[in-house]
Amino acid sequence: MAEGFVISPPARPSVRVAGSDRLFPIHRIYCVGRNYAAHAVEMGGDPQREPPFFFSKPADAATQAVQLSYPPRTHDLHHEVELVAVLGRGGRNIAPEKALEHVFGYAVGVDLTRRDLQTAAKGAGRPWDTAKGFDASAPISEIRPASEIGHPTKGAIELRLDGQLRQQGDLADMIWSVAEVIAELSTYFELWAGDMVFTGTPQGVGAIPPGGRIVASIAGIGSLEFALDRVEG
Numbered sequence: 001m002a003e004g005f006v007i008s009p010p011a012r013p014s015v016r017v018a019g020s021d022r023l024f025p026i027h028r029i030y031c032v033g034r035n036y037a038a039h040a041v042e043m044g045g046d047p048q049r050e051p052p053f054f055f056s057k058p059a060d061a062a063t064q065a066v067q068l069s070y071p072p073r074t075h076d077l078h079h080e081v082e083l084v085a086v087l088g089r090g091g092r093n094i095a096p097e098k099a100l101e102h103v104f105g106y107a108v109g110v111d112l113t114r115r116d117l118q119t120a121a122k123g124a125g126r127p128w129d130t131a132k133g134f135d136a137s138a139p140i141s142e143i144r145p146a147s148e149i150g151h152p153t154k155g156a157i158e159l160r161l162d163g164q165l166r167q168q169g170d171l172a173d174m175i176w177s178v179a180e181v182i183a184e185l186s187t188y189f190e191l192w193a194g195d196m197v198f199t200g201t202p203q204g205v206g207a208i209p210p211g212g213r214i215v216a217s218i219a220g221i222g223s224l225e226f227a228l229d230r231v232e233g
């Protein structure tokens with residue numbers, strides 16, 4: 001028992017850093033909705049440049065497991081491949097011109113979504129937490145430090161399900177850049193080193209069936225592979 005606590009404190013969620021034996025500790029996971037025009041349209045939205053909107057996942061939703069349980073209470077688990085920016089420095093009211101100085105590195109993430117629950121929540125005007133913030137809802141690759149790869153602003157972002165190309169886009173098609181997303185987010189929340197930002201998904205979202213195998217990749221950053229168990233949760 002750790003001194004001073006009435007129960008053992010949970011382990012700090014963390015993610016591996018490529019080429020290192022050290023870990024990136026996760027503080028919070030923020031997510032951007034509808035940041036590629038073609039995806040905004042497929043979700044019934046407007047492709048115009050409206051301010052980005054945000055939701056979040058618990059820090060311990062991040063996972064690097066290669067085999068995941070099919071989550072409970074859904075029959076429509078969707079994949080959303082996303083560029084993830086991770087912060088090495090926090091702040092409030094960060095200027096867009098300074099925002100990339102706060103980025104430690106980048107990873108490939110999948111914003112797993114219980115689409116049936118999200119659709120019901122939207123219809124009822126209810127929060128998205130059960131649709132977006134469930135256990136292991138944020139598979140993520142190793143982090144590539146910006147000190148090695150820079151700050152990618154273009155390049156293919158793709159997702160394959162069982163070998164078939166399902167999502168395909170380019171980072172250059174993001175409506176709000178990483179810097180603009182961080183700047184806007186920092187007006188709502190004080191950002192901290194350890195925060196992660198899932199920056200939105202290109203078109204082609206769809207269901208992962210039980211037993212489905214995902215390979216997601218972003219040019220210049222890397223790839224992420226995982227499979228879902230064969231039985232629904």
Ligand code: MN
Nearest residue numbers: 080111200201
């Ligand atoms: Mn998403």
